[in-house]
Amino acid sequence: VNGQTVQALVEPRMHLGDFLREHCRLTGTHLGCEHGVCGACTILVDGEPVRACLAFAVACDERDIRTIEGFADDRVMTALRQAFHQHHGLQCGFCTPGMLITARDLIRRNRAGSEKEIRKELAGNICRCTGYTNIVAAISAAAAALAGGEETDAGGTQHKATV
Amino acid sequence: MHAPSNTGLGVGASLLRKEDARHLHGRGQFVSDVKLANTQDVAFVRSPHAHARIKSITIPPDAEGRIFTARDLPRLAEMRAVPQVNGFKVSGYPPLATQKVRYVGDAIAACIAPTRAEAEDLANSVSVDFEVLPAVIDAAAAITKTPSLVHESWGNNLFRQ
Numbered sequence: 001v002n003g004q005t006v007q008a009l010v011e012p013r014m015h016l017g018d019f020l021r022e023h024c025r026l027t028g029t030h031l032g033c034e035h036g037v038c039g040a041c042t043i044l045v046d047g048e049p050v051r052a053c054l055a056f057a058v059a060c061d062e063r064d065i066r067t068i069e070g071f072a073d074d075r076v077m078t079a080l081r082q083a084f085h086q087h088h089g090l091q092c093g094f095c096t097p098g099m100l101i102t103a104r105d106l107i108r109r110n111r112a113g114s115e116k117e118i119r120k121e122l123a124g125n126i127c128r129c130t131g132y133t134n135i136v137a138a139i140s141a142a143a144a145a146l147a148g149g150e151e152t153d154a155g156g157t158q159h160k161a162t163v
Numbered sequence: 164m165h166a167p168s169n170t171g172l173g174v175g176a177s178l179l180r181k182e183d184a185r186h187l188h189g190r191g192q193f194v195s196d197v198k199l200a201n202t203q204d205v206a207f208v209r210s211p212h213a214h215a216r217i218k219s220i221t222i223p224p225d226a227e228g229r230i231f232t233a234r235d236l237p238r239l240a241e242m243r244a245v246p247q248v249n250g251f252k253v254s255g256y257p258p259l260a261t262q263k264v265r266y267v268g269d270a271i272a273a274c275i276a277p278t279r280a281e282a283e284d285l286a287n288s289v290s291v292d293f294e295v296l297p298a299v300i301d302a303a304a305a306i307t308k309t310p311s312l313v314h315e316s317w318g319n320n321l322f323r324q
Contacts, residue, residue: 013280027196028189068189081187085179093186094193 002070010057017041017052020067028068028097039125042098043067049105068097076104079142089138091129099125103139112143206282208272208289210264213298214311217262221290229285232272233259250324254314265313
């Protein structure tokens with residue numbers, strides 16, 4: 001988990017979300033719906049996005065898990081965090097960890113080319129605060145910043161006031 | 164009226180939030196993230212029906228003191244919405260259902276245990292016998308056809324007379 005070897009004996013029914021939150025005390029992984037709909041618990045298993053609430057901890061033996069706490073030196077995540085902050089891509093923050101991990105994945109897969117594409121790719125992550133406009137703007141800005149090297153939307157006041 | 168300036172000062176200026184960093188790094192502190200000694204978890208038994216009369220609730224004898232229904236909590240007051248609108252009909256909103264459930268997910272019993280998993284086990288041990296009633300699923304039909312009354316004492320389904 002986040003580069004550390006974790007050993008534990010768990011009940012077969014314990015899902016990965018509970019394991020990360022309760023055993024590892026990594027509470028950045030949020031449990032919203034607990035049936036794979038809201039996306040708040042999205043984490044990476046061997047580099048691929050997975051719903052922590054739909055994966056059993058025992059099924060993740062020998063797997064490489066990465067949670068929101070494990071992206072300190074990640075270039076894409078750093079750009080996304082900056083962009084979410086600049087574009088007000090979060091309010092209460094509950095969906096944010098899952099939103100960031102999904103956003104990072106879609107930038108990695110080159111799926112942040114247009115607003116339409118970003119919205120389609122984000123369909124599995126529910127946000128009840130922002131109305132998505134600022135999240136989409138943030139992902140778009142992060143993708144552009146990464147594509148253009150150092151160029152970033154440093155002013156932070158350019159985002160469209162179309163909410 | 165003129166457009167907000169981008170000077171970063173004054174009314175209308177777009178300000179960056181101070182609380183973002185913790186949320187962006189997974190360091191927020193939501194209620195379920197807080198662990199205090201001896202904190203118990205609660206799981207609710209909820210209605211699978213949109214409208215039903217509760218005929219009986221059966222709780223295993225060994226779960227006494229860990230499962231609570233409205234009957235166990237007589238001093239738990241109903242919530243009441245009392246807006247200052249002419250003709251508004253007030254209805255009780257019991258935190259735990261009493262005679263009826265009025266929507267899917269209406270809470271019926273609270274089950275307390277040391278962990279979430281054990282609380283859910285307790286919730287699964289409760290059986291509720293329902294008499295399923297027709298549900299009101301269309302606002303217009305709810306008035307014209309009166310298929311079923313959400314609140315019997317109202318005589319119809321109009322919340323404002």
